[in-house]
Amino acid sequence: MQSTRITLNHIRKVKKQGIPLVVLTAYEYSMTRILDQSGVDILMVGDSLGMVALGYDSTLPVTVEEMLHHCKAVRRGSERAFLVADLPFLSYQSSPEQALNTAGRFLKEAGMQAVKLEGGSEAMALTITKLTEVGIPVMAHLGLTPQSVHQLGSFSQRGKKPEEQDRLLEAALNIEKSGAFALVLEHIPNELAERITHKLTIPTIGIGAGPHCDGQVLVTHDFLGLTETRPPFAPDYLNLRTQVQQAVLRWGQEVREHHFP
Numbered sequence: 001m002q003s004t005r006i007t008l009n010h011i012r013k014v015k016k017q018g019i020p021l022v023v024l025t026a027y028e029y030s031m032t033r034i035l036d037q038s039g040v041d042i043l044m045v046g047d048s049l050g051m052v053a054l055g056y057d058s059t060l061p062v063t064v065e066e067m068l069h070h071c072k073a074v075r076r077g078s079e080r081a082f083l084v085a086d087l088p089f090l091s092y093q094s095s096p097e098q099a100l101n102t103a104g105r106f107l108k109e110a111g112m113q114a115v116k117l118e119g120g121s122e123a124m125a126l127t128i129t130k131l132t133e134v135g136i137p138v139m140a141h142l143g144l145t146p147q148s149v150h151q152l153g154s155f156s157q158r159g160k161k162p163e164e165q166d167r168l169l170e171a172a173l174n175i176e177k178s179g180a181f182a183l184v185l186e187h188i189p190n191e192l193a194e195r196i197t198h199k200l201t202i203p204t205i206g207i208g209a210g211p212h213c214d215g216q217v218l219v220t221h222d223f224l225g226l227t228e229t230r231p232p233f234a235p236d237y238l239n240l241r242t243q244v245q246q247a248v249l250r251w252g253q254e255v256r257e258h259h260f261p
């Protein structure tokens with residue numbers, strides 16, 4: 001296992017070698033240390049932070065300051081993984097200059113190595129070009145883009161209709177041309193993810209997008225069974241919620257019965 005910090009060169013190399021990328025979200029120090037020492041390639045401080053760690057009902061309220069606070073903790077906890085920060089809603093959509101100022105803070109203040117942004121419009125392609133031109137690596141995100149939940153109407157699967165599939169493929173190609181180093185594909189049909197993956201030279205990283213992507217990402221809280229409901233695509237290797245509850249119930253009983261300490 002590589003012991004020094006993973007770089008973009010490594011990510012490009014494993015894509016060429018056909019080795020899938022292992023990606024998990026991280027939000028705080030202790031869990032980051034465990035994930036980092038378990039060989040995860042990319043740790044993503046997702047704005048899912050808002051839902052799993054801050055108790056918001058969507059990712060929309062998450063602020064740049066909240067993200068920076070958690071990114072700094074993840075940076076302190078990691079030695080090996082490549083670090084990506086989500087840019088929160090409305091911190092990058094107004095203009096490429098706004099995106100540059102926000103993204104720059106994540107590299108300068110929080111030690112992140114790349115940023116992730118959602119969407120595949122022409123305007124977003126210009127923003128990706130602007131960031132990559134000044135040396136900020138960008139991971140893009142298509143399919144179910146949670147920051148657009150109100151526009152999309154729900155968190156359901158995207159890319160079911162042929163016209164939408166063609167639009168997503170075209171957006172993916174534009175994103176690659178704009179200089180993004182990777183593309184997250186969230187909750188789209190497996191066949192569409194396969195089609196996009198075969199057309200791109202940059203790695204696709206799937207979440208609920210089937211087995212044909214170049215890597216897989218999960219929200220760590222879903223994966224470990226910490227959330228109350230687990231999405232169908234998250235494997236159930238572990239149910240930490242139940243294990244924590246059982247430990248707390250047992251200890252609480254021992255305390256109340258004067259058996260602890």
Ligand code: KIV
Binds near residue numbers: 046
């Ligand atoms: O916010 C997030 O955690 C994400 C990943 C699920 C891709 O965007």
